[in-house]
């Protein structure tokens with residue numbers, strides 16, 4: 219892996235599970251990283267988590283201790299977006315909410331150099347529409363990492379209508395320099411992975427809602443019956459139920475087909491603030507020694 223000349227410094231907006239994973243991967247590949255979040259404590263938490271996750275990779279022999287020692291100081295806390303002037307590429311990885319993402323781009327673009335590239339890690343929202351709200355739709359791309367970013371091989375690349383070939387080529391080389399494999403997806407709601415995955419998860423929630431199976435039965439059935447490494451409800455908790463619901467809403471609105479209607483039970487969990495692992499409760503309760511189903 220060689221780092222690109224055009225891109226030396228990567229800014230990451232949002233230090234949640236995806237933002238910290240993206241920062242981790244970029245730093246290990248040799249890029250300088252600026253990590254921002256609206257909540258400063260989130261950045262501190264992310265820096266600690268990155269260290270812990272890298273140490274785990276060292277323990278498993280996936281990376282060397284020296285790689286970790288070199289990578290950690292490359293990640294710097296950026297308390298405000300105003301610190302992003304040095305970025306060659308900024309990747310937005312904040313919550314899956316179009317208004318919030320638009321606001322971030324509005325605040326970020328005046329700070330970025332005119333030649334800097336801008337990417338969103340959105341799971342579902344139109345890249346063309348997000349790009350059109352910025353001053354650089356030709357330099358805007360969808361770069362969709364999978365969760366957890368340090369372990370998952372795939373990154374989806376999504377071109378907006380106005381994305382230039384040069385932007386695409388740079389994004390492709392950048393993602394390959396991280397040791398990832400790409401899949402190209404057209405800019406339609408939820409792209410490829412979540413267009414297929416989220417209706418399956420939503421259907422699993424309907425299966426629970428209608429009493430066809432319990433949480434444990436549904437997950438066991440899909441693990442052992444379809445050979446999925448995780449059951450769909452475990453996976454939903456891992457992704458975040460707020461993110462799953464947002465993606466279903468984008469599919470429902472964007473494709474105007476009732477087959478994508480979000481399950482009312484998924485809505486209820488999100489309304490309760492039971493968002494999965496990140497809040498310790500979702501379809502399972504993670505506060506005890508082992509996860510316990512909540513229904």
Ligand SMILES: NC(=O)c1ccc[n+]([C@@H]2O[C@H](COP(=O)([O-])OP(=O)(O)OC[C@H]3O[C@@H](n4cnc5c(N)ncnc54)[C@H](O)[C@@H]3O)[C@@H](O)[C@H]2O)c1
Pocket residue numbers: 231232233234235236237254255256257260311312313314315318322339340341342362363364365456457458461496
């Ligand atoms: N969870 C997944 O499995 C997954 C996978 C691929 C892509 N994504 C996408 O990545 C993005 C982030 O998802 P996540 O799972 O990391 O969410 P998360 O809830 O773990 O983290 C989101 C972070 O964004 C921060 N944030 C909110 N508003 C902000 C603002 N205005 N400025 C800066 N930071 C702000 C929050 O404080 C939080 O730390 C979403 O677009 C999501 O669709 C998620």
